Amino acid sequence: MKALRAFALLGAGVSGLLSFTTITSADEAEHGLECPSYPWPHKGILSSYDHASIRRGHQVYQQVCASCHSMSLISYRDLVGVAYTEEETKAMAAEIEVVDGPNDEGEMFTRPGKLSDRFPQPYANEQAARFANGGAYPPDLSLITKARHNGQNYVFALLTGYRDPPAGVSIREGLHYNPYFPGGAIAMPKMLIDGALEYEDGTPATEAQMGKDVVSFLSWAAEPEMEERKLMGFKWIFLLSLALLQAAYYRRMRWSVLKSRKLVLDVVN
Template identity: 55%
Template sequence: MSGFRSLRALVLGLGLMAGATPALAAGEGVSLPDTRFSFDGLFGHFDRASAQRGFQVYKEVCASCHSMHLLSYRNLRQLGLSEAEVAGIAATVQVMDGPNDEGQMVERPGRASDRFKSPFANEQAARSANNGAYPPDLSVITKAREGGADYIHALLVGYEDPPPGVQVADGMHYNRYFAGHQIAMPQPINSEGQVEYHDGTKATVEQMVRDVTQFLTWAAEPELEERKAMGVKIIIFLTILGGLAYAVKRKVWHDVH
């Protein structure tokens, strides 16, 4: 019995290390679809081209409401963007800095070292602009929501007409995968070509949703690839160590019956 428990614990541990996510319920008993991303599994990795497109979706669609205050523009270098590209992206925003020599706060173009600029000055301003709803920060949203990337993907494609007999409150929208099925956020990614990708990829709704989910997962777990690589090395080391320990045990006790 103890051997079975040990084996079960090992399987669960490997699944967690590999980033495996069980089918979780969303809303009222609705199961999340298994979306299958490149970063899933023991040898999963980020699709950097997809993550770059996902950043473009975030910048052009999501950033008008959602902040990502844990990220700096220089972090985008990890996605394969050049130093000049990062500097150009940062320079498109104006940030408050100072005080200057006269004790005044001044606006200046953003720098690569600056945090992503928030769309609102404070929570009260955000709620006022969104009918009382507060758009959550997206820096670690895939870690903060049960179901992770599968949930984010499902949420973004889960908008639909309410079933017969279901009344949706004013200012709310029906979403199959949101808890309670009524969400204040209108469908953000809602039409093909909503974003014109720089690399020429066809911007279908599904493609944009997958790309922005890839980007948000990278933002929440930029160390994921290194963690998985270390896990594989540890498994190999423990396998070899276990084999050597077994061989030594057989050698030492070979004449004991």
């Protein structure tokens, strides 16, 4: 009897393990492989963005990503003092042409870009974007690190996670295997290749370096106020600490006297 019970428990354990493995595999296939956690330098309590990395990341976005992905919430003036000087940013904005108007004759016209203009859209509308990308719609990257679960880690893992499909996995034509993408098949091909561009500051443009830099740029784009928020939080902590010390002093030196005093009623007959 004991042997039969042991075999029954063993069978139940194996079945449970197989079921768990099946569920885990199915979950990874549906939602994508859980990405690693990377030590981003700006994630510390008192740490700030790496502005040199933001500048390199903007270069990666311009030369690699901007042909398909928009950043409709970012203006050129946002880059001033963050990654470029005002003169550099003005020259960069002037390279694009913006449809403006109407003029005094009621006609639209094109003009050079200026600091107040937003980054140009790669496509005129969603239909044009889907037609150019085989039905897939490239998402806007302005808030991508906040719009995805485990945002920064996910974007880096996705950009550097392209692999050959494992045995038994077939990917239809026009798609590419990436275990970090939900379903494992993504329309975007591998874009970050060693030496794909030449950094202005001479940093080696490896796949990992470009991935880190563009994620730093996208993180700043999603949270440009992060450094100011951390500084404000530190100021509040400092001020509240002073208030706490003052409250402790008054409690010890003033309130404790009132709290511990005794009143004696002397009744005279």
